[in-house]
Amino acid sequence: MTTHITPPRPAARITSAAQALEVANALAARFAAGAARRDRERLLPREELTELFASGLGSITVPEAFGGPALPNAVLAQVTAILSEADGAIGQVPQNHFYALEVLRVNGSPQQQARLYGEVLAGVHFGNALAEFSSASAHQRHTRLERHGEQWQVIGQKFYATGSLFAGRVPTAALGEDGKERLVFLPADAPGLTIVDDWSGFGQRTTGSGTVTFDATPADEQDIVPFQTAFERPTPVGPLAQLLHAAIDQGIGRAAWRDMLDFVRSQSRPWIDSGVEKASDDPLTLDRIGQLTARLQAGDALLELAGEAVDVAQRHTDAATVAEASIAVARARAWTTETSLAAGNLLFELAGSRATLADFNFDRHWRNARTHTLHDPVRWKYPAIGNYVLNGVLPPRRGTI
DSSP: OOOOOOOSSOOOOOOSHHHHHHHHHHHHHHHHHTHHHHHHHTOOOHHHHHHHHHTTGGGTTSOGGGTOOOOOHHHHHHHHHHHHHHOHHHHHHHHHHHHHHHHHHHHOOHHHHHHHHHHHHHTOOBOOBOOOSSSSSTTOOOOEEEEETTEEEEEEEEOOOTTGGGOSEEEEEEEOTTSOEEEEEEETTOTTEEEEOOOOOSSSTTSOOOEEEEEEEEEOGGGEEEOTHHHHSOOSHHHHHHHHHHHHHHHHHHHHHHHHHHHHHHTOOOOGGGOOSSGGGOHHHHHHHHHHHHHHHHHHHHHHHHHHHHHHHHHSOSHHHHHHHHHHHHHHHHHHHHHHHHHHHHHHHHHOGGGGSTTTOTHHHHHHHHHHTTSSOGGGHHHHHHHHHHHOOOOOSSTTO
């Protein structure tokens, strides 16, 4: 029987970039107010995420042919950065949702696209169950999709399942009997599917990135989408995934920058040798703030360029456009990784000892940046960029560059 998921709240429709940014900014203003407390007490943002997907933001990449606005990827990156500035955990949760929608776009059948995009337009949130904790290498996966009589079943265990605690569906990477991976859009309440809130990372504490177990979980054939083939040929799936990761880091960096400015203006004291009466007049402080501000604004520009490159790769998909998108996104991701970490560190250097008090919970910015930037190491991005521009070597086709 074909599955159908109903969202907890029906979603509004967003039809333009301006509307998407307006909605994102309004949500961000509300989400930011409780971000420090949610992180400190590890309060999962269930209501906030319900509000997010009811706003219509979860459907802004749905193709026009299926009733969506198909907004540019630079806008998607802006929305992601805005939400991540308010709360890094909330900003990260939709990343896998949009990733699954892109896999559906490039590999789903028209029938699958119509049904699953329809759910997303209605407000359904897709989580993820891709990575595995116990394999010898990060790319190895053992979760299986097996045929038992007339029924498909998923058997295995996943970790880092960001967002699945809150989702209506859990797109799950599973090896078929032919050795190729599929993405199975399992209902979150499917029999044998257990989601455990056991994420204990010191950053991004409320993303729900824990364990998902599949104990012979039945899978409807209409929910099974080819997955591995999205990387065996050129597609924008990988660049789009990395674009959103870069936007998350950009937002986290901006949050640290914003709190730093507010604190230096209102509470920091000038150093004895500065010769000024206010910390905000300290010339060394001004220099460091100016440098970080320039780096953050450069990050915005790199994200916009990367989003445009992904747009081109989606419209005219071939090895050249996908490679160019991957490299453009790698530039943005490397830059925002380093800038977000620098911002979390500079906040304390310039704000001073008082900023370390637990009441402010400013350390969450660095913890969030450090945790999230481990997703795909920067040390592998710069060599890929250099090899492309110097030797014309195309980057690997997967979701990590």
